[in-house]
Amino acid sequence: MLNTLQEIVEKNKDIGIVETDYFTFAFPPDELILESGERLGPVTLAYETYGRLNFRKSNAILVLHALSGDAHAAGFHKGDEKPGWWNDMIGPGKAFDTEKYFVICSNVIGGCKGSTGPSSLNPKTNRPYGSGFPVITIKDMVNAQRRLIDHLGIEKLLCVVGGSMGGMQALQWAVSFPERVRSAIPIATTMKHSPQQIAFNEVGRQAVTADPDWNGGNYYGGAPPAKGLAVARMVGHITYMSDISMTEKFGRRLRNGINSSKFGVNFEVEGYLHYHGDNFVRRFDANSYLYITRALDYFDLANGKNICEVFKNVKARFLIIAFKSDWLYPSYQSRDLVKACKLAGIEATYCEINSTYGHDAFLLEVEEETHLIKHFLKKVFNGYAVAEEYEV
Amino acid sequence: MLNTLQEIVEKNKDIGIVETDYFTFAFPPDELILESGERLGPVTLAYETYGRLNFRKSNAILVLHALSGDAHAAGFHKGDEKPGWWNDMIGPGKAFDTEKYFVICSNVIGGCKGSTGPSSLNPKTNRPYGSGFPVITIKDMVNAQRRLIDHLGIEKLLCVVGGSMGGMQALQWAVSFPERVRSAIPIATTMKHSPQQIAFNEVGRQAVTADPDWNGGNYYGGAPPAKGLAVARMVGHITYMSDISMTEKFGRRLRNGINSSKFGVNFEVEGYLHYHGDNFVRRFDANSYLYITRALDYFDLANGKNICEVFKNVKARFLIIAFKSDWLYPSYQSRDLVKACKLAGIEATYCEINSTYGHDAFLLEVEEETHLIKHFLKKVFNGYAVAEEYEV
Numbered sequence: 001m002l003n004t005l006q007e008i009v010e011k012n013k014d015i016g017i018v019e020t021d022y023f024t025f026a027f028p029p030d031e032l033i034l035e036s037g038e039r040l041g042p043v044t045l046a047y048e049t050y051g052r053l054n055f056r057k058s059n060a061i062l063v064l065h066a067l068s069g070d071a072h073a074a075g076f077h078k079g080d081e082k083p084g085w086w087n088d089m090i091g092p093g094k095a096f097d098t099e100k101y102f103v104i105c106s107n108v109i110g111g112c113k114g115s116t117g118p119s120s121l122n123p124k125t126n127r128p129y130g131s132g133f134p135v136i137t138i139k140d141m142v143n144a145q146r147r148l149i150d151h152l153g154i155e156k157l158l159c160v161v162g163g164s165m166g167g168m169q170a171l172q173w174a175v176s177f178p179e180r181v182r183s184a185i186p187i188a189t190t191m192k193h194s195p196q197q198i199a200f201n202e203v204g205r206q207a208v209t210a211d212p213d214w215n216g217g218n219y220y221g222g223a224p225p226a227k228g229l230a231v232a233r234m235v236g237h238i239t240y241m242s243d244i245s246m247t248e249k250f251g252r253r254l255r256n257g258i259n260s261s262k263f264g265v266n267f268e269v270e271g272y273l274h275y276h277g278d279n280f281v282r283r284f285d286a287n288s289y290l291y292i293t294r295a296l297d298y299f300d301l302a303n304g305k306n307i308c309e310v311f312k313n314v315k316a317r318f319l320i321i322a323f324k325s326d327w328l329y330p331s332y333q334s335r336d337l338v339k340a341c342k343l344a345g346i347e348a349t350y351c352e353i354n355s356t357y358g359h360d361a362f363l364l365e366v367e368e369e370t371h372l373i374k375h376f377l378k379k380v381f382n383g384y385a386v387a388e389e390y391e392v
Numbered sequence: 393m394l395n396t397l398q399e400i401v402e403k404n405k406d407i408g409i410v411e412t413d414y415f416t417f418a419f420p421p422d423e424l425i426l427e428s429g430e431r432l433g434p435v436t437l438a439y440e441t442y443g444r445l446n447f448r449k450s451n452a453i454l455v456l457h458a459l460s461g462d463a464h465a466a467g468f469h470k471g472d473e474k475p476g477w478w479n480d481m482i483g484p485g486k487a488f489d490t491e492k493y494f495v496i497c498s499n500v501i502g503g504c505k506g507s508t509g510p511s512s513l514n515p516k517t518n519r520p521y522g523s524g525f526p527v528i529t530i531k532d533m534v535n536a537q538r539r540l541i542d543h544l545g546i547e548k549l550l551c552v553v554g555g556s557m558g559g560m561q562a563l564q565w566a567v568s569f570p571e572r573v574r575s576a577i578p579i580a581t582t583m584k585h586s587p588q589q590i591a592f593n594e595v596g597r598q599a600v601t602a603d604p605d606w607n608g609g610n611y612y613g614g615a616p617p618a619k620g621l622a623v624a625r626m627v628g629h630i631t632y633m634s635d636i637s638m639t640e641k642f643g644r645r646l647r648n649g650i651n652s653s654k655f656g657v658n659f660e661v662e663g664y665l666h667y668h669g670d671n672f673v674r675r676f677d678a679n680s681y682l683y684i685t686r687a688l689d690y691f692d693l694a695n696g697k698n699i700c701e702v703f704k705n706v707k708a709r710f711l712i713i714a715f716k717s718d719w720l721y722p723s724y725q726s727r728d729l730v731k732a733c734k735l736a737g738i739e740a741t742y743c744e745i746n747s748t749y750g751h752d753a754f755l756l757e758v759e760e761e762t763h764l765i766k767h768f769l770k771k772v773f774n775g776y777a778v779a780e781e782y783e784v
Contacts, residue, residue, distance in 0.1 A: 194638070196633075196661075198644075199638065199661050200630060202659075206622070206666075207602075227598075231602055234594070235627060243586060243588045246586070246588045246591065252584065263523070263601055267587065269588075269590050270591070273595070274598075290655055327635075327719070330635065
């Protein structure tokens with residue numbers, strides 16, 4: 001344990017400067033056929049890779065991001081002081097050790113960080129799609145990623161991993177492409193969105209569409225629905241934290257005295273929400289927020305079928321991680337997943353981490369996650385290497 | 393147990409037709425001095441009473457309403473099919489038996505159901521106060537109610553009772569006027585608002601003030617900030633239910649097929665939220681929502697003092713009720729209150745009801761509440777009667 005920790009500390013070098021790459025595919029008439037039946041093309045995926053693909057192409061790990069994430073999972077963009085969103089987990093000696101593994105992360109379709117989404121130009125109109133963008137699902141996101149993995153010449157992924165929406169994509173990968181996934185690490189996620197999860201997303205969408213600047217989704221070139229999107233993000237932030245983490249972080253501390261501002265910021269927790277709400281508006285597209293939250297709400301891995309039937313071809317072994325204080329994706333949803341795995345004969349390890357950080361824990365509980373994931377990947381990778389030898 | 397149930401069923405007659413009364417006081421220059429130091433006057437309180445005050449005036453119970461409640465707690469208004477908000481609890485043979493007790497309920501100041509609030513005429517300008525209405529607190533609400541109780545000629549209240557914000561008022565009554573309260577029943581409430589509770593309210597306020605129709609609070613005579621207030625109410629409704637009650641009520645049932653409406657109602661739970669959001673707009677004033685949620689957030693019974701010090705003069709005995717699945721006012725907040733009572737030598741009984749209804753349970757768990765409250769009131773009333781005899 002101490003050795004591993006020391007090892008992490010010693011090896012805690014970052015990847016350094018990274019760049020985002022772009023891959024464009026599915027040109028008409030070979031568009032990506034979406035779950036809705038609509039066709040989308042051409043499709044661009046923004047992606048980044050860290051580490052080197054080995055000769056056997058057996059060390060590739062696909063990292064899948066959450067609602068507001070992007071392809072920039074690790075390292076630094078030139079001139080930027082802020083590293084990628086999972087930099088604590090990806091790099092030399094880290095959980096996803098870039099000295100051993102080749103790590104890929106791509107921005108989802110529907111997003112606004114370089115992949116095709118509602119703010120992209122619609123080739124048919126030469127204007128941004130806006131609300132003319134087709135409805136997308138988690139399955140559609142994964143189908144698009146599959147093209148990228150083909151393009152990179154990778155037949156089998158060593159692992160698919162992600163938290164929250166990233167975990168849903170990981171599950172969908174294991175189910176949609178069972179022959180191409182050796183292992184999956186769904187973190188703080190669910191097999192299907194619950195009505196409470198749908199409800200929180202719907203409130204966010206209502207806040208966006210209630211903003212007159214949303215203008216039916218056609219606001220590009222004008223003012224975006226900043227106030228509505230900020231409210232949506234504030235709701236989100238409450239659900240990402242826990243009652244206890246908010247109490248520890250803010251308590252009832254006032255930013256100003258009572259009465260200083262009737263309907264402005266009085267309590268520190270309000271200032272925190274305002275800051276993150278406003279900040280989000282600068283870095284995220286409101287329409288992407290609408291489309292991606294819809295994709296989350298539609299997510300239902302079994303979709304009326306028996307889950308054993310759905311899982312029957314899955315070859316991956318699972319490491320399932322949940323967090324005690326996560327009430328947005330409560331641990332019972334992960335335990336339901338474990339149960340489904342066991343019933344379907346999928347090898348699954350489950351760990352509920354005793355964190356107070358709420359849903360944010362998947363980004364913050366680095367040490368605990370590192371121990372679990374390092375060990376799991378080592379086992380999978382070694383098993384993989386051996387199996388490959390036998391195949392030779 | 394069975395007897396009591398049967399008794400309830402048999403006696404389940406309603407009070408019948410009731411009317412709202414109005415009491416106006418604190419005329420200038422004798423205005424109500426608010427906690428902020430500002431003066432408010434004249435002040436009108438809308439109130440209703442059920443049952444008859446006995447000769448000794450020893451059977452009066454003050455029922456205190458929650459955020460969106462009003463003075464109409466029981467019985468029917470003429471021509472209205474919907475009874476008062478706690479009709480299941482107040483009436484002949486019910487928990488608050490109107491054959492035994494005299495029940496009073498008044499709309500809080502800051503509200504919009506007949507009591508003075510931001511939509512009332514400001515006598516200085518002869519226009520609605522709007523955002524010129526002073527900041528009010530739970531203590532201010534209680535101070536105003538005290539004038540009504542004086543007006544009704546009641547020296548001692550047998551009981552003060554309420555759920556949620558009503559519970560805060562009950563606590564404040566016991567602390568502010570210890571000689572005038574025999575017992576208190578705080579239900580699903582807290583001694584102070586937590587940062588998570590503040591955060592949810594702040595999101596609601598931001599949704600309202602982001603609506604251009606809010607217009608700085610001066611929208612009377614024009615269109616109210618309907619969309620913003622609806623979003624605020626939707627957030628509220630999620631917090632009033634529980635994950636499990638939402639799953640039981642809605643599951644993932646679709647109202648229409650996927651794709652039928654990109655950003656409209658797809659899931660039943662969305663339809664529910666929309667319905668209640670829109671409905672709220674018709675019956676509630678947005679500025680009242682802002683002022684009352686602020687009062688909730690400012691609520692901190694101890695306010696930096698030692699709670700034993702705050703409770704030291706309290707004469708009331710307490711019945712404290714919480715609900716297992718209430719995550720908006722989690723039961724640990726009620727247990728903190730029980731602990732504070734015990735430390736201060738206040739006689740307190742605590743019951744956590746095993747309900748799945750979430751915070752709404754205080755309106756819905758009628759049977760359980762009835763058993764607890766009937767028994768408690770009987771004990772207090774009998775003790776009271778005996779004590780009165782001795783005093784004679």
